[in-house]
Amino acid sequence: xxxxxxxxxxxxxxxxxxxxxxxxxxxxxxxxxxxxxxxxxxxxxxxxxxxxxxxxxxxxxxxxxxxxxxxxxxxxxxxxxxxxxxxxxxxxxxxxxxxxxxxxxxxxxxxxxxxxxxxxxxxxxxxxxxxxxxxxxxxxxxxxxxxxxxxxxxxxxxxxxxxxxxxxxxxxxxxxxxxxxxxxxxxxxxxxxxxxxxxxxxxxxxxxxxxxxxxxxxxxxxxxxxxxxxxxxxxxxxxxxxxxxxxxxxxxxxxxxxxxxxxxxxxxxxxxxxxxxxxxxxxxxxxxxxxxxxxxxxxxxxxxxxxxxxxxxxxxxxxxxxxxxxxxxxxxxxxxxxxxxxxxxxxxxxxxxxxxxxxxx
Numbered sequence: 001x002x003x004x005x006x007x008x009x010x011x012x013x014x015x016x017x018x019x020x021x022x023x024x025x026x027x028x029x030x031x032x033x034x035x036x037x038x039x040x041x042x043x044x045x046x047x048x049x050x051x052x053x054x055x056x057x058x059x060x061x062x063x064x065x066x067x068x069x070x071x072x073x074x075x076x077x078x079x080x081x082x083x084x085x086x087x088x089x090x091x092x093x094x095x096x097x098x099x100x101x102x103x104x105x106x107x108x109x110x111x112x113x114x115x116x117x118x119x120x121x122x123x124x125x126x127x128x129x130x131x132x133x134x135x136x137x138x139x140x141x142x143x144x145x146x147x148x149x150x151x152x153x154x155x156x157x158x159x160x161x162x163x164x165x166x167x168x169x170x171x172x173x174x175x176x177x178x179x180x181x182x183x184x185x186x187x188x189x190x191x192x193x194x195x196x197x198x199x200x201x202x203x204x205x206x207x208x209x210x211x212x213x214x215x216x217x218x219x220x221x222x223x224x225x226x227x228x229x230x231x232x233x234x235x236x237x238x239x240x241x242x243x244x245x246x247x248x249x250x251x252x253x254x255x256x257x258x259x260x261x262x263x264x265x266x267x268x269x270x271x272x273x274x275x276x277x278x279x280x281x282x283x284x285x286x287x288x289x290x291x292x293x294x295x296x297x298x299x300x301x302x303x304x305x306x307x308x309x310x311x312x313x314x315x316x317x318x319x320x321x322x323x324x325x326x327x328x329x330x331x332x333x334x335x336x337x338x339x340x341x342x343x344x345x346x347x348x349x350x351x352x353x354x355x356x357x358x359x360x361x
Contacts, residue, residue, distance in 0.1 A: 022049030023326050026088035026112075028079050028103045031059045032191060033094030034117050035144070038314040040067035042092050045322040052086045054079040079103060083110035090325035092144075092318070093117065096191045097198050101126040108133050108141065113331075115142045115321045116338075118208055122199035124346040131339045142321065142333040143341060145212045146313035149320060149332060152290040152306060156273075156280050157217050164294040166277030168218050171255035173210040176268040177202075179261045182235040193237035201239025203229065204345050207259030210271060211245075212333075212341040217273070220251040221340060226357040227348040233261060245348045284311075 025048045027039055040063065043051035052074035053064045061075045076082035083091075083106060091107040093100060094117035101121050107114045108130065120143060121127040134141040147153060159165050181187050191197035192205065215221060225247045229240035242260035249255070262268075271282040278294035290306040320332040340361075347358040 021326050021328075022047055023090060023322060024048075024050045024052070024086060024088040025090045025092070025322060025325070026052040026054065026074075026082060026086060027064070028054045028082075028091055028093045028095070028107060029060055030055055030057060030095045030099070032096045035314070036060060036063070036094060037067065038318070039092050039094055039117075040064050041315060042090075042318050042322070043068045043071055043073060045319045047322050047326050047328075050074070050086070052076060052082055052088065054082040079106050080110075083107065083112070088112050090115070090321060092321075093120075094144075098122050098191070098196065101130060104130050104141065105133065108137055108139055111137065111139070113140045113142070113321070113325050115144055115318070117144050119199045119204040119342065119345070120338075121342070122196065124342060127339060127342050131335050134335045139335075140324070140331045140333075141335045141338055142331060143208075143212070143338040144314075144317065145209060145216075145333050145337075145341070146317040147209050147213050148216050149313050149316035150284065150311055152282055152284065152311075153213060153217065155290060155306070156271075156282055156292070159278075159280060159292055159294070160217060160273075160275075162296075162298075164278055164296045164299045165273065165275035165280065165292075166296070168220070168249075168251070168253045168273055168275045170253060171214055171273045172270065173214065173255065173257045173259075173272075174268055174270040175206045175210050175257070175259040176263060177206060177261050178263045178265050178267075179233050179235075179241070180264055182233055182237060182241055182261055188236055193239060195238045198239060200345070200349060201229070201237070201243075202241055202259050202261060203227075203243035203245070203348060207243055207245070207257055208341055208345050210257055210259075211344045212337065213271060214255065214273075215337070215340060217271075218249070218251070218253065220249045220253060222247045222344050222360050223250045224248045224357055224359055225344060225348045225351055227351045229349065229352040240352075243348070243352070245351075247344075 054076040091112040092115045227245040229243045232242045245257040280292035323329045347360045351358045
């Protein structure tokens with residue numbers, strides 16, 4: 001399969017090829033919320049008949065209207081009023097993490113499935129309470145983990161499920177971004193630089209993506225972690241700009257994650273997994289986006305390569321959430337998956353604070 005058709009076809013179909021019955025979708029946001037430009041596009045997903053935005057400040061309404069063009073949207077200053085009057089089946093929440101648990105609770109109490117920007121909380125017990133509420137209301141609370149929807153990740157998962165990699169032995173993961181942003185005084189005043197407002201730094205904001213992805217790829221839970229969190233760049237922030245996590249999985253695999261703000265600009269990513277019968281490398285910012293090799297009898301011989309460019313994973317994720325809320329597919333992320341990812345992060349923070357390995361869960 002050629003990379004161009006494989007990836008562009010998957011990304012390009014996000015808003016065009018869903019036959020899901022119409023649903024009402026909504027945002028609960030505030031100007032400090034992350035990735036708002038992506039989340040406005042929820043209103044463009046196929047199968048969304050009506051769309052609304054709740055923002056107590058009202059400051060995001062203009063940007064939402066601009067993003068949606070001619071589409072009509074409802075606007076509310078009171079999230080409870082929106083949930084009561086508009087009654088959306090799906091709500092996307094993106095706010096300062098310290099303020100998110102209350103908003104998520106409102107959405108769940110009023111019967112919506114929820115997609116929530118990570119980290120969604122500042123303490124694990126906050127999310128555990130919300131997970132219990134979601135289960136009792138038979139709703140899904142889904143952390144925004146769009147990397148799961150990357151076609152190369154899906155292909156790597158297929159390789160594992162087909163047995164071409166064999167029993168997984170070990171994994172190395174990198175999620176690296178730029179140190180430049182941390183030197184900006186404006187950034188230093190945001191919740192992303194505050195432990196009380198954001199819950200943590202690089203690990204909970206970026207590293208969590210790959211802690212989740214490795215579970216999605218293998219189906220194996222991380223059982224124990226040890227870790228180190230540091231401010232290696234020395235900028236005036238309260239949270240870590242670098243984290244290293246070592247992990248053991250329930251099935252016996254071992255692994256590492258190095259996540260930090262190290263570069264002057266851009267990103268560096270890697271998920272490299274080795275198994276009894278092969279290996280793969282997922283490198284989304286390089287020309288060869290997936291490279292793999294297998295000695296299994298049914299596998300093709302030699303190193304296999306897929307090349308290509310960026311994929312609109314947030315569009316894919318939002319469409320998947322809409323299709324799930326409409327009853328057309330399984331959730332791309334479950335409440336249990338979301339809780340497992342956050343439990344792993346907070347266990348790593350405990351390990352860094354205590355100097356002792358921690359059991360996850």
